[in-house]
Amino acid sequence: MGKDMLMWDETLFKDGNVLELDYLPDHFSHRESQMQSLMYSLRPALRGMRPINSLISGPPGTGKTTTVLKVFEEMKKHSEDIVFIKVNCQMDSTKFAVITRVYQGLFNVSPPSSGVAFIKLFEKVMNYLIEKEKTLVLCLDDINYLYHEGHADEVMYSLLRAHEQYPGAKVGVIAIVSDTGKLYQFDPKVNSVFLPEEIAFPRYNFSELQDIIGGRIDLAFYPNVVMDDVRDAIVEYVDLTGDLRVGIDLLKRSGLNAERRASKTILVEDVEKAYETSRLLHLRRSVQSLTPDEKLLLCLIAENKDVQTGDLYILFHEKTDLGYTRFYDMVNKLSEARYVDADFSGKGMRGRTRIIKPRYQPEDILKCLE
Numbered sequence: 001m002g003k004d005m006l007m008w009d010e011t012l013f014k015d016g017n018v019l020e021l022d023y024l025p026d027h028f029s030h031r032e033s034q035m036q037s038l039m040y041s042l043r044p045a046l047r048g049m050r051p052i053n054s055l056i057s058g059p060p061g062t063g064k065t066t067t068v069l070k071v072f073e074e075m076k077k078h079s080e081d082i083v084f085i086k087v088n089c090q091m092d093s094t095k096f097a098v099i100t101r102v103y104q105g106l107f108n109v110s111p112p113s114s115g116v117a118f119i120k121l122f123e124k125v126m127n128y129l130i131e132k133e134k135t136l137v138l139c140l141d142d143i144n145y146l147y148h149e150g151h152a153d154e155v156m157y158s159l160l161r162a163h164e165q166y167p168g169a170k171v172g173v174i175a176i177v178s179d180t181g182k183l184y185q186f187d188p189k190v191n192s193v194f195l196p197e198e199i200a201f202p203r204y205n206f207s208e209l210q211d212i213i214g215g216r217i218d219l220a221f222y223p224n225v226v227m228d229d230v231r232d233a234i235v236e237y238v239d240l241t242g243d244l245r246v247g248i249d250l251l252k253r254s255g256l257n258a259e260r261r262a263s264k265t266i267l268v269e270d271v272e273k274a275y276e277t278s279r280l281l282h283l284r285r286s287v288q289s290l291t292p293d294e295k296l297l298l299c300l301i302a303e304n305k306d307v308q309t310g311d312l313y314i315l316f317h318e319k320t321d322l323g324y325t326r327f328y329d330m331v332n333k334l335s336e337a338r339y340v341d342a343d344f345s346g347k348g349m350r351g352r353t354r355i356i357k358p359r360y361q362p363e364d365i366l367k368c369l370e
């Protein structure tokens with residue numbers, strides 16, 4: 001065996017755990033201002049005051065959840081009277097599931113699984129907070145998943161007006177929206193009490209991605225396993241979507257591919273092969289946050305490739321009873337969220353028409369929509 005070959009019991013990974021998606025990085029840079037804003041909003045809770053609510057928004061994989069967890073970690077060191085709970089609304093996508101999580105977070109046991117109404121659990125939670133003089137800071141991560149059937153509005157409304165029915169109850173809400181397009185409008189009743197501090201998470205630029213990915217490489221691999229050209233190949237792939245999750249998944253898969261070849265270094269070809277799978281990670285995750293009608297529209301665009309808006313509307317209208325305005329808004333949303341390009345062709349009988357093109361391989365889109 002050559003000296004460049006990896007022995008069967010050797011590994012390239014110094015610490016593979018740092019490539020798991022639930023790993024919370026010790027070193028978290030390029031989000032200082034967002035962390036500051038969130039700290040300022042929550043700081044009143046350290047003095048027993050009600051915190052300011054926050055609305056965090058930005059594209060997938062830009063460090064939103066990590067920022068909240070880092071701030072929670074930091075604040076826990078300074079107060080025992082604040083309870084920090086994060087609910088993943090993708091998993092818990094009804095108001096009942098959300099309050100169940102909160103209940104579990106406070107009491108360390110699950111509520112009885114049947115026959116208990118939302119309001120009963122809510123009352124127990126609020127009474128506990130009042131009696132123990134605790135402030136609840138609740139992060140509703142990926143709140144998009146609660147938008148259906150008014151769950152988001154009901155949860156927000158109950159939490160934000162809790163003190164009216166339960167005087168003394170202190171609750172602060174952090175809503176995280178994973179979105180690139182126009183943000184969901186809460187019911188006006190919710191808006192009048194939510195009044196959040198808005199914290200935007202733009203995509204990381206190329207050099208920030210280089211720095212973050214480089215840092216993760218140093219933690220995950222032994223020295224000289226990943227050279228700079230390979231790191232940059234990874235960063236270029238991540239830069240296509242701006243989703244760091246793709247980068248971290250690419251590192252893990254590329255490392256495993258190199259090990260399979262018994263190589264002591266990762267090559268660009270290992271990364272290219274890994275990207276075949278990793279690229280779907282971003283698409284699959286972001287597609288999940290679309291509404292059923294938006295998914296249908298995206299599916300039609302993928303099936304028909306370069307299609308004119310008018311023709312697309314006919315196809316869409318055959319399957320739904322939605323009107324042209326809603327349709328047009330959805331096309332814009334898919335375009336803003338970079339699923340599709342919607343360019344004016346300059347041609348067409350009645351002036352300029354738009355041609356809608358998928359920005360991903362149509363087969364990838366269809367696979368992720370399955």
Ligand SMILES: Nc1ncnc2c1ncn2[C@@H]1O[C@H](COP(=O)(O)OP(=O)(O)OP(=O)(O)O)[C@@H](O)[C@H]1O
Binds near residue numbers: 025031177244
């Ligand atoms: N500045 C950073 N430094 C180091 N790692 C980061 C940074 N930003 C994000 N990450 C890593 O990228 C991954 C995705 O981050 P995170 O889950 O916080 O993104 P998100 O914006 O909440 O995504 P989504 O909207 O899809 O839930 C995590 O594994 C996290 O550790």
